[in-house]
Amino acid sequence: MESLCIRVAKKAGEKTRQKLIGLGAINNNLKIKSDGEELLIPVVARIEGFGKIRISDFEALEKEESFADVLGYAPAFEIVGDIAIIDQYESDAQKIADILIRQNKIKTVLQAASAVTGEYRTRELTFLAGEKRTETLYRENGCRYLLDAARVYFTPRLATERMRIADQVKNGDKVVDMFAGVGPFSVLIAKKSPGAHVIAIDKNPDAIKYLRENVRLNKVKNVEIREGDARDEIKGISDACHVIMNLPHSGLEFLDAAFTVVKKGGMIHLYAITHEDDLFDGIWKKIEESAHQANIRVIPIGRRIVRPYAPYQHNICIDFRAL
Ligand SMILES: C[S@@+](CC[C@H](N)C(=O)[O-])C[C@H]1O[C@@H](n2cnc3c(N)ncnc32)[C@H](O)[C@@H]1O
DSSP: OEEEEEEEEHHHHHHHHHHHHHTTOBOTTBOOEEETTEEEEEBSSOOTTSSEEEEEEOOBOOOOOOHHHHHSSOOOEEEETTEEEEOTTOTTHHHHHHHHHHHTSOSEEEEEOSOSBTTTTBOOEEEEEESOOOEEEEEETTEEEEEETTTSOOOGGGHHHHHHHHTTOOTTOEEEETTOTTSHHHHHHHHHOTTSEEEEEESOHHHHHHHHHHHHHTTOOOEEEEESOHHHHTTTOOOEEEEEEOOTTTGGGGHHHHHHHEEEEEEEEEEEEEEGGGSSHHHHHHHHHHHHHTTOOEEEEEEEEEEEEETTEEEEEEEEEEO
8 A cells, every 4th residue: 555654764763663653643554664774664644854755555554353343342351371261251252262363462262161169279161262271381570480270270460469478578588378379479489589488388289280390490499399288288387477378268267377387576468358348357357366366466567459359359468467
């Protein structure tokens, strides 16, 4: 397609392009092309002062197929590495999968076939398009995690929360990650604070397999891995500066075990799912009751909504000190 264009030396190409974007002068439907040592930037108007103005033939730029155009709405899916996982109740799943594959940003599309359930907090996934697999490599906060989305728990929606906790840990600290999964809290903390000692526990053998792999992948030397029930594996540990309890539906039941390992003045980070009508007070009362039974005093340090979980329900975190 013929268009007016600005002809500039390649060296000045990017700078010129940025200036033209600022002026809203670039013809976004056409592909910029090169000719020897020069770039030809298609423009919508004759603009002086940027280079030689010419007319040339350009290829049309392929527009990314948008969900809004095809479906009329934005579908719900999450992306973990090169896998997209479409929500369980999404009725246009196959159409969405085909668009995702055509957009060429991910390699595999799956759909959740159940809610996250059971002790290991996993969900059933059905294959929809692309490469038939459930294992992927995911990058977060400068770390890499290999994981099998069908065999372990994982959500990218806690990335900011993981960094918030990692930022509180200092070299020399002992950290117990009671429900570590494939290690997104433990590995990040270990990497950020090589002088900390992180004890990562999980009961799911597949999560432990990937946790070992992720410790190796990220070259961290300060993670001690324990496979089994947190209540058993925590035995013998003492003086923990931070205890991370990321088992939101039933973590509270393990609070008595956490109290046996946290040092005086140490912090517990407890995650829970609560209703918007009582986000924090009910759960704090239960923490106080459990502390009372363990003869420990607790002081609240912070509380926050980590992410919405379901209609009217939120994934929250309460940080508190044990004395
Ligand atoms: C919600 S996931 C959190 C995983 C990880 N912290 C993350 O952010 O991805 C909870 C994890 O706790 C593990 N788990 C459940 N019950 C457990 C128990 N009694 N002892 C140890 N681990 C347990 C599950 O296998 C699962 O990996």
